[in-house]
Amino acid sequence: MPLHLYRHAFSNLNRNIWILSLAMFINRSGSMVLLFTTLYMTRDLHFSIAEAGFVMSFYGMGSVLGSYLGGWLTDRKNHFDIMVSALISSGLILLSLLVITTPAGMAAVIFIYALAADSFRPANAAAIAEYSTPENRTRSVGLMRLAVNLGFAVGPAVGGFVALYLGYRWLFVIDACTGFLAALMLFLYLPRPATIPGRHKNEVLADSSTSAYRDLRYLFFIALVAVYGTIFFQIFASIPQYFKTVSGYDEDRIGLLMALNGILVVIIEMPLIAKLEKSKKIFRFIVIGVFCLPAAFALLYFGEHRLSFAILYTFVITLSEIFAMPFMMNYALSRPKKERQGQYSALYSIAYGIATIAAPSLGLGIADRYGFDRLFVILIVSSLFLSLGFLWMAGKEKTEHTESAG
Structure with a gap:
């Protein structure tokens, strides 16, 4: 494609969209756990395939509930606090897998981890809407997707190396640390909006016709x-x-x-x-x-x-x-x-x-x-x-x- 299309594609985007995208890249670069957790359970912990499948099924349930919870919080708090909290809490929860090794325990942790991690998504979407205009919103979404895809390209490659040479448990540590690093970046460089909802916001939320x-x-x-x-x-x-x-x-x-x-x-x-x-x-x-x-x-x-x-x-x-x-x-x-x-x-x-x-x-x-x-x-x-x-x-x-x- 002509070079000017690439220049235009990345021009005139809000600085905060770039910050969000870089934080997303950092976080997704460490998101290698789901790709290797099943192997960790069957090879290191000697779970059966059925037990591993049972544990991983809790991720989907936690993801759906986490998305709902994140949306509810985003309409009542500010997206900054929810994103930072989700990144930090999901990282801390993930570290508990270093010591929890039973099928039931891991299922509970995976559920809570997904709930915390996916509460990030609605807040992130609200942040994109906040920092973009109708004219560049699709490009802002595209930049975020670019960051996610680059992160997923890095994550599996690094994860395979770590699992092979350092062991599966280091995946949990690295994933948690990238979440902490992404949270730190948002905390340092992304502006924290006011948390006072105001009368108008309360009136909109109370109006069921806007639901x-x-x-x-x-x-x-x-x-x-x-x-x-x-x-x-x-x-x-x-x-x-x-x-x-x-x-x-x-x-x-x-x-x-x-x-x-x-x-x-x-x-x-x-x-x-x-x-x-x-x-x-x-x-x-x-x-x-x-x-x-x-x-x-x-x-x-x-x-x-x-x-x-x-x-x-x-x-x-x-x-x-x-x-x-x-x-x-x-x-x-x-x-x-x-x-x-x-x-x-x-x-x-x-x-x-x-x-x-x-x-x-x-x-x-x-x-x-x-x-x-x-x-x-x-x-x-x-x-x-x-x-x-x-x-x-x-x-x-x-x-x-x-x-x-x-």
């Missing part, structure tokens, strides 16, 4: 996001298993295909968003992203296990993420009143939390019972129906713009 739970169009949007996430997260839930057991790829080849997803996001997303963000009709870009889903799974269905088709699948599924996710979050941040930002953002985070829980059980469950070809057909059909829902939202968006123009 996200009364916004039927937004609730329909959240349901669509949850379905989208469940389908998209097959890239992590079932596709690696397909590449290993059906296509016969080795772990290094699978790892490179997964890394390609992150690399493409880093290279393409920000300049593409910079080109598209001036359009007020954001749902047409979401629809493009959703239509990429059936195309991606069709490549696997007809690809006959060839590597070229696996690479094309990775490219197309990444385009789905690039087109859909930033504009979805833009809608979630832009729709509510400022005083309801936490509640709306919490529902958005919960949608992905539900998708995280549903994706592996549905994807691997269908593949185990009916085979991967049947799974791909179901994903293709489901994606096409999902696109109809977002097309309806796009039509409503067009109506809103026509009414406001009139």
